[in-house]
Amino acid sequence: MRISILVHLFALIVIWLYSFNNYASLALSAALIMHFYWLNLNILLKKSNTILSFSLKDKTLITTDKLGRNRQYPCVYCAYQSQFLVIISLGKRSLVIFI
Numbered sequence: 001m002r003i004s005i006l007v008h009l010f011a012l013i014v015i016w017l018y019s020f021n022n023y024a025s026l027a028l029s030a031a032l033i034m035h036f037y038w039l040n041l042n043i044l045l046k047k048s049n050t051i052l053s054f055s056l057k058d059k060t061l062i063t064t065d066k067l068g069r070n071r072q073y074p075c076v077y078c079a080y081q082s083q084f085l086v087i088i089s090l091g092k093r094s095l096v097i098f099i
Contacts, residue, residue, distance in 0.1 A: 004043075008036045051095060061090065 011032055019025040041047050045066070054063045061073045073090045080087040088095040 004036070004039065008032060054095065061088070061095075063090075063095070 012029055015025050015028045015032070019028070045052070048066055050066045051063045052066055054061060056062075059074070061076045063071050063073070065071070075091070077089055078086065079089040079094065084099050086097040086099065088097070
């Protein structure tokens with residue numbers, strides 16, 4: 001989180017130091033702030049439909065989101081797997097797991 005804040009602050013400083021147009025600086029700054037807000041929602045799991053826990057039961061993946069709703073996915077598959085990352089496809093949604 002600290003690295004993300006530092007990178008965004010550095011980008012804001014660079015935008016204002018090296019831009020010759022104030023309107024372009026304002027537009028780029030607004031876009032950078034919106035990106036930082038979106039990044040925090042997704043990475044820090046602040047969205048209401050964020051999956052907090054999952055379990056396997058009888059070839060069915062059961063997920064629990066932040067609001068406490070349980071969903072069952074009977075047909076899931078591993079879309080990508082590496083040493084530290086697993087992406088499971090849940091139909092239209094994806095479950096990203098960092099190991």
